[in-house]
Structures are given as C-alpha cells and as structure tokens.
Amino acid sequence: MTIDLHTHTIASGHGTADTITDLAREAAACQMSLLGICDHAPAMAGAASVSYFRSLPRCSRKRFGVSLLFGAELNILTEAGDVDLEDSVLEQLDYAVISLHSPLFRRQSAAGNTNAFIHAMRHPNVTIIGHPDDDRFPVIPDDLITAARKFHVLVELNNSSLSPDGYRGDAAKTDRLLLQCCRDHQVPILIGSDSHGCSHIGDDRYARELIFQTGFPPELIANDNPKLLASYIRSEILL
Numbered sequence: 089m090t091i092d093l094h095t096h097t098i099a100s101g102h103g104t105a106d107t108i109t110d111l112a113r114e115a116a117a118c119q120m121s122l123l124g125i126c127d128h129a130p131a132m133a134g135a136a137s138v139s140y141f142r143s144l145p146r147c148s149r150k151r152f153g154v155s156l157l158f159g160a161e162l163n164i165l166t167e168a169g170d171v172d173l174e175d176s177v178l179e180q181l182d183y184a185v186i187s188l189h190s191p192l193f194r195r196q197s198a199a200g201n202t203n204a205f206i207h208a209m210r211h212p213n214v215t216i217i218g219h220p221d222d223d224r225f226p227v228i229p230d231d232l233i234t235a236a237r238k239f240h241v242l243v244e245l246n247n248s249s250l251s252p253d254g255y256r257g258d259a260a261k262t263d264r265l266l267l268q269c270c271r272d273h274q275v276p277i278l279i280g281s282d283s284h285g286c287s288h289i290g291d292d293r294y295a296r297e298l299i300f301q302t303g304f305p306p307e308l309i310a311n312d313n314p315k316l317l318a319s320y321i322r323s324e325i326l327l
C-alpha cells in the first residue's frame with residue numbers, strides 16, 4: 089500500500105534497530121507516498137521517553153521523497169481511558185493510535201475493554217483505534233464502532249494480527265464483525281502493517297484478503313482515499 093501509518097522504529101524498544109531514516113528509505117523503495125511512525129509510548133518496557141515524543145515535531149517531514157507523519161501508539165492504562173503521554177505532548181503530534189497491550193492493561197470484560205477504548209478517544213489527536221481485533225481484549229463491536237463514529241476516529245485493520253504468525257488469536261473472526269459494523273455505521277477503516285522496522289512496511293496482503301472476502305466497500309478504506317484520511321488528520325502535508 090502507499091499509505092501506512094502504523095510502523096515502529098528502534099525507539100519502540102523491541103523488534104528492530106531500524107531508525108526513522110531507515111524506514112523512510114524503505115518506504116521510498118516501496119514507492120509509498122506517506123509513512124507514519126507511531127512508536128510505543130513510554131509505559132511500554134524499553135520504549136522511548138517522553139522527550140523523544142516532544143522532539144518529533146521538529147523532525148523533517150520529507151525524506152527520500154516520502155511524506156512523514158509523526159505520532160505515537162499509546163498504551164491505554166485504565167478503563168477510564170488514561171494513556172501514557174500527556175495531552176500537551178499529544179497536541180504536538182500528528183496523530184495517536186490507542187491500543188490495549190498486555191500487561192499494561194489488565195484484561196477485563198468486553199464491556200470494560202470497550203469502555204477503555206471509548207474513554208481514550210477523548211485525548212487530543214487520537215485518530216486510530218489500534219488492533220481492536222485482539223482476542224485477549226474482546227470488545228463489543230457495535231458499541232466501539234458507534235463511538236468511533238461519534239468521536240471521529242478511524243478503526244484499524246491490522247495486517248500483522250491477520251498474518252499466519254500473528255499472536256492476537258482468531259483476529260479474523262473479530263475483524264469480520266468489526267468490518268460489518270463499520271459498514272453499517274459508515275465508519276472508515278485504516279489498514280496498518282504494524283511493522284517493527286523495515287521488514288513489513290506497507291504490507292497489507294492479509295488485510296486486503298479479508299476485505300476482498302467480506303466485500304467491504306472501497307470508499308471506506310482511508311488508505312485509498314487521501315481526502316478521507318485528511319478529514320481525520322489535520323496536517324499540512326495532507327492538504
């Protein structure tokens with residue numbers, strides 16, 4: 089795909105030693121137009137400190153001909169939707185992904201997990217619900233997607249969840265339900281590779297397969313509709 093906003097660098101603390109520059113170079117080689125970097129926020133073991141995220145707005149937005157956005161993958165910490173970067177830092181970023189990760193979020197009922205996502209949507213620049221297909225954190229699809237519509241947040245279809253070596257259980261089963269709700273409520277999705285380092289940047293093959301199987305409407309895929317994406321992320325480089 090030409091737009092991928094879910095990628096990680098060495099600053100995430102695991103899975104890769106690749107830097108922002110390495111990812112941008114690879115994105116250019118893959119003929120991508122827009123690359124988003126969303127490293128894990130500070131509560132995750134080994135992740136960068138808050139000063140890294142404070143510095144991102146000063147980074148160059150164009151490398152090797154690829155436009156760059158800088159965000160964060162936030163850890164939702166409580167059912168009340170508390171996250172691990174302050175709103176003042178989030179306000180300076182282009183976007184934020186909200187995710188439930190073990191062991192930072194203690195497993196709850198589907199209602200509890202769904203509430204956590206919904207409450208986290210209140211923070212500035214929250215644009216994407218990250219991998220809501222994780223079997224370990226079941227959600228109530230209709231409630232989640234209704235809230236996504238209300239708070240103007242995109243729903244991620246995470247390619248890594250769907251890969252044969254994915255570790256989020258039967259993600260495809262949940263994704264089918266989420267896609268149906270997105271269709272019913274006209275909420276757009278955003279495919280993300282969740283690549284740690286260069287190896288899977290822009291990889292959308294499993295997500296596309298599921299989209300094909302379910303007949304999900306192309307006009308609701310934000311990766312393929314820059315104008316639609318621009319209505320969620322207010323960045324000059326998208327104008």
Ligand SMILES: [Zn+2]
Pocket residue numbers: 161187189218219
């Ligand atoms: Zn994640």
Ligand SMILES: [Zn+2]
Pocket residue numbers: 094096161282
């Ligand atoms: Zn991620």
